[in-house]
Every structure is written in C-alpha cells, then in structure tokens.
Amino acid sequence: MTGGERKTMGRRTVIGGAAAALAAAGFEAAPAYAGAPSSTPSGAAGSGDQRVVRLSVLGTTDLHGNVFNWDYFKNAEYDDSAHNDIGLAKISTLVKAVRARLAAQKHTPEPLVLDAGDTIQGTPLAYYFAKIQPITGGHVHPMAAAMNEIGYDAAALGNHEFNYGLDILRKFQRQLEFPLLGANAQDWTTGLPVFPPYVLKKVHVRGEKPITVGILGLTNPGIAIWDKAVVENKIKFGGIVELAKSWVPKVRAAGADVVIVSVHSGIDLSSSYGDALPYPENAAGPMVEQVPGIDAVLVGHAHQEVAERFVTNQQTGEKVVLVEPLKWGMRLAMIDLDLQKVRGRWTVVGRHSQVLNANTVEPDPKVTKLLQKDHDKVVEYVNSKIGTCTEAMSAATAPWEDTAALDFVNFVQADAVSKALAGTPQADLPVLAIAAPFNRAAAIPAGDVSVRDVAGLYIFDNTLLAVTMTGAQVRAYLEFSAQYFKQVTGTGPFTPDQVTNAPTPTAPNGTPDYNYDILGGLTAPLAYHVDIAKPVGSRIADLAYDGAAVTDDQQFVVAVNNYRQSGGGNFPHVSKAEVVYNRQVEIRQLMIDYVSTTGTVDPSAFHTTDWSLTSNGAPITVTS
Structure with a gap:
C-alpha cells in the first residue's frame, strides 16, 4: 500500500506563543543523537552521511468520541481528580504548536500525526451520529471532521470501531482523508486484509531524498469476542505478533526507511478474555520483542499514560520506543526519531518519546467552530x-x-x-x-x-x-x-x-x-x-x-x-x-x-x- 505525500503544508503557519504552549504542556527537547559530529547538531545540515535529521511523529489514542472538553453526562466542562482536559479541539492546538516549532527550525521535516484506535464510540456525541442521526444518512461524523481538520496521516482500527456495525464503520472510513489501517482484520474466507494494512508516507527533507515512513496498523483480536454479532462469518482477527511478523518485512520491502506500528493493544501481556482466543488482547511489548524491523510503536487500548518505554528486540538487540498517550485526548504523544544515512539509506540511530498535556492549552477555535452545531444538537438531546x-x-x-x-x-x-x-x-x-x-x-x-x-x-x-x-x-x-x-x-x-x-x-x-x-x-x-x-x-x-x-x-x-x-x-x-x-x-x-x-x-x-x-x-x- 502506498500513500501520497502530505497535503497539509498550509497548516504549518507559525502560531503565536507556540514555544510557551509546548513548555506549559510539558515539552522537553529530546537530546541530540549522541553519535552526531560535534560540529553538526541534530536537525542541522551536515556533510554527506554524517547529517542527522530528526523526524517527529505525533499520536493520539482512545479518543472515544471526544471533540470538546465537555462531560455530556454532567452537562458541564470535563474535570477529574487530576484536572485533565479532553478532546480533539485541544489536541489540535498542541499539534499546531508542535508544527509551528518545527517549522521555525531549518531542515526539520513536518511531523506525522497518527492515532491508535477507538475513535467513534464513547460519548453521546459519538452515539448521536451513529444511532439518532446516523452518518449513513450523509452527515460527516464529528470525529472524521475534526481529524481531517487536524491533518492526520493514518489511524489504526480500535475494537470499538465495530460497535455500531460495519455500515457505520465503512461510512466513517470513507469520510476520512487518511487511511484507516488494520492488517489483522482479515476476510473470513480468504484471510486477506479488509482494511489497508499499512501506508507509506514520503517525508521531505530539504536538500536530501525523502524519508519513506511505513505506518502499519494492527487492531485488537478481542473484536472477535466483543462484537461477534457484527463480525462473525465476515471478518476474523489474527494475532498482533503473528501478523506483525508477516507485515513488517513487507513494509520494509515496499521501501520503508522507518517502520512505525500503530497498535490498539496494551504493552504488557494480558487478556481479559483469558484463553477464549488463541491470541492475547495486550501484546504490544511481545510484538516488539519478537518482530525485528520496528522502530517505534504508538500504543492504545489500555488507557494508560506511558511517556517512554524501551523494549529490546530479542533478535537484533535494537531498543524500540513505545508510547501511550492516556485516553480521550488528554495527552498528545510525541516520538522523535533521529535518522542518518547509512550507505545512502536513511536509518534510525536515536529514539525518544514524551507526552504533552492537553490541559495547558485552549481549544483550537477552528475545530470548535467546525463542530459547534453538532455539539449543541447533542447537548439539547441529552438534556431533554x-x-x-x-x-x-x-x-x-x-x-x-x-x-x-x-x-x-x-x-x-x-x-x-x-x-x-x-x-x-x-x-x-x-x-x-x-x-x-x-x-x-x-x-x-x-x-x-x-x-x-x-x-x-x-x-x-x-x-x-x-x-x-x-x-x-x-x-x-x-x-x-x-x-x-x-x-x-x-x-x-x-x-x-x-x-x-x-x-x-x-x-x-x-x-x-x-x-x-x-x-x-x-x-x-x-x-x-x-x-x-x-x-x-x-x-x-x-x-x-x-x-x-x-x-x-x-x-x-x-x-x-x-x-x-x-x-x-x-x-x-x-x-x-x-x-x-x-x-x-x-x-x-x-x-x-x-x-x-x-x-x-x-x-x-x-x-x-x-x-x-x-x-x-x-x-x-x-x-x-
């Protein structure tokens, strides 16, 4: 599978206060790659193959229908004991701040933006446009509208994507301006993927050939249990480790310099369904241990905050970085990959990750304006x-x-x-x-x-x-x-x-x-x-x-x-x-x-x- 080049260059407008916004959100500049020549700082032009380029990848997961920082069940602004904020409107502000910061740095590529699944279920906003005014009638799903506005590059399927049936899911997929990935969502009879398994993105580097980034999407095998009535005799779900072993080499063979996996599965091995399926529910860590060729993983499903964890591949000894940005848009993950050309090909030589806190920024007025009518309609419905x-x-x-x-x-x-x-x-x-x-x-x-x-x-x-x-x-x-x-x-x-x-x-x-x-x-x-x-x-x-x-x-x-x-x-x-x-x-x-x-x-x-x-x-x- 191949994807086109990014079409969101217009979103690289520098916004005022980006540095302050990121600092408040907890941003820390990752250290320069230790192997870079002292005269050539990370991200700057150097001579020949000594040049080190930093590629940033932003990520969300388990958004669960949250656009606004609003609790529809309380009819009030969202708050919890940790005073988290939620929603894509705030995530959009953080994404724009990161883009602005990177745009101000010469020779630094524009970041990619990914999601690790569970997008269209979880709030009355999501429910309304699945059941009360279904998007199959033509209305654009508010999550699709917000994610398109932000400019996502790819998203993985979550298990809750299947809750409302395949018609709603396929309509949502068609409304997205980026691919919805699921390499282990397979045709019941043929075993072939029924969603794109991966996408290749060309990331431009000034004065150099592009970096080709392969993004592989994997979803949770538990869908076979949790939404059996929807998928039985139609879609089956292979194991995360097993399908990663099959697809990571294919992504590399297709030309990927970098392989990032967006997986709707927790890091630590466990299954809420015990041995009811031959494949575990949470297997992102074992995937990294057993499958060589992965550079970074955006993790979802477990609703945990993991700013940075390194897992070593048993075959290559490579330390792969994994990050999980909590849930509901409370955090934005930021992965920094340092790349250097080795024998003429971009190779990852350094990895870092962190999470940025959405409660430090205001919502993006563009996203708010785009979806205010949808929000008001749902507020009126739930308060009737x-x-x-x-x-x-x-x-x-x-x-x-x-x-x-x-x-x-x-x-x-x-x-x-x-x-x-x-x-x-x-x-x-x-x-x-x-x-x-x-x-x-x-x-x-x-x-x-x-x-x-x-x-x-x-x-x-x-x-x-x-x-x-x-x-x-x-x-x-x-x-x-x-x-x-x-x-x-x-x-x-x-x-x-x-x-x-x-x-x-x-x-x-x-x-x-x-x-x-x-x-x-x-x-x-x-x-x-x-x-x-x-x-x-x-x-x-x-x-x-x-x-x-x-x-x-x-x-x-x-x-x-x-x-x-x-x-x-x-x-x-x-x-x-x-x-x-x-x-x-x-x-x-x-x-x-x-x-x-x-x-x-x-x-x-x-x-x-x-x-x-x-x-x-x-x-x-x-x-x-």
Missing part, C-alpha cells in the same frame, strides 16, 4: 426531559453495596427479557439480570429526569441478550465476579480502594469496575453474601432465590449484555450458554424508553438490599 424520579439514585457506592441505581439497570434488563419470553418454553423460568458499576459518578436525581441522567448509568453501547444457566453456574459466575475484591481481615471500616479493584493475573493493574458483576432477580430476590475474608473461589455464601437456597440443577434465565455474553471479562459459562433472547436492542436505550414510557421511576418498585459484603460472616463497613 423524559420523565421524573421519586427519589435520587446514585451509583457512587455501587461497587461495594446494593444500590437502587444498579437495581434499576437489572430491573429494566430482566423486565424486557421476561416480556419477550412470553409464550416460549422459558417463560416460566425465574429471570435474573447482570449489571456492572460502569460509572461511579452516575446519578439520577429526584424530580425531572433527562436522557443524560439515564445514559450516565450505562455509558457503554451494549445490547441485551439472555441465556439459560443452572444454579451451579450462577454460583460459579458470582465466585468469579467476587475476585474483584481484595482479601481483608476484620470488618473495617475500609476505604473503597482497600477492598475493590483487586489485581488478578489477567488484570495486573487491578480489576476494572466494568468487570465486576452484580446479579439480581426480577419477580423475587436473588440474595447472597460476598465474604471477602475468604480466598477467591469460596466467597459466595447463603445464595438463595425467593428465600430458598439455590440448588445446583435449578434453572434460570439470565439477562446479560453482549460484551459479557461474547466472552468479555472471561466470566464462566455465560459465553457457552444457550441464548434464548437476542434482539440487538441497546440496554441504554431500553432504560431511556422505560422512563419515557412510564413517565416515572420509583425505586421502591425494584430496589431491595439483596447482597452485601461480609468478613467471616460479619458485615463490613466501607466509607468513601
């Missing part, structure tokens, strides 16, 4: 009133105590399944539902309820399914879920971080809230205690349905989201259980529809305290 609530419901404590907020999610799911099963062989089975505390900040107020209030409880675009499970399988499922808790002694009081988000072999940095599930019954309670003084695997006590102990052979229908049913989180039994309901209806929309239809949410109609945390049978206290 759809009903009332008799008392406030908060998810703040949902990970460690039974709350009305999560009971509401489970009630809506179970109610939809129960009604759909009328007249089927499963109609008389008790219905349970599974929910996770996705968003501790979510709350539905007393009084008027808006779309954003309800949507805040369910921030993912999952669809609803139902499966049949036995009592033994339900118990095993709950035991697996309970590994979310750290083992304790005594009854506290504990702070939340002392009991939640326990590290596991598949989540070494701590089990995320979305991989802790709570089960509840529809017409009768499913009651249990989670004894976190006990070791993992023997924590569920007093499991009962409708007041009677659950037996191993008892039959249940269990409402579950598509992520979990397809293997996300590697929970036992659910992915292999018989599916008795699957209408591809989004859970969040079911909740919005419930409020719109009934007009009133009354927690007393569905909330009872059915589960609790204990320590050797005694209740524990968690204080936030």
